[in-house]
Amino acid sequence: MDQFDENILTMLKRDARISVSELAKQVNLSRSAVTARMKKLENEGVILGYHANIVKPDKAVVIKAYLALKFDTSSSTKHCESYAAHIYQIEGIKWSHAISGETDMMLYVETSTMEQLNNIRNELHDIPELYQLTTHTVLTEFFNTLHHD
Incomplete structure (x- = not known):
């Protein structure tokens, strides 16, 4: 895992609903590179899911x-x-x-x-x-x- 992966994870922790386009812009990578990295992190079990924390x-x-x-x-x-x-x-x-x-x-x-x-x-x-x-x-x-x- 490199700095790009760390940045992707940081952004996803802040907002799991962030678009891949916005995420790519924030971490200075292409959309396809971000998508590939996210898929890799999911396959490795680093990303287990995307959640909304809801409190009524x-x-x-x-x-x-x-x-x-x-x-x-x-x-x-x-x-x-x-x-x-x-x-x-x-x-x-x-x-x-x-x-x-x-x-x-x-x-x-x-x-x-x-x-x-x-x-x-x-x-x-x-x-x-x-x-x-x-x-x-x-x-x-x-x-x-x-x-x-």
Whole structure:
């Protein structure tokens, strides 16, 4: 792979829909040379496909938060797993973990509005044994190695 191939790949990463004519002009090669190079990169498995990354505005995740839950289990035999089935049904909650320490359960939530986050909090407050709910809103995500839906 030479500098021309690198430039072609850079341009395609920016805009997978760029025309071969425009791509040829940008990298200073003929259309046939660019077409041949793209075909070669496809055959070698360097280019696996051409994609459009689409986010529907109404489905865009803007708010991410962690919710720390504490339950009053002194008067009940319920444990975290008994709450999990109910919590699983609440849209926007992506994962739930029972954890050690002062907090009983940690939830991770993704919503598109603050109102939806507040609705989740209100639904959780309906759990009779819940006595404390602390919200930690994500300000910056530095990296994430987990795969999302």
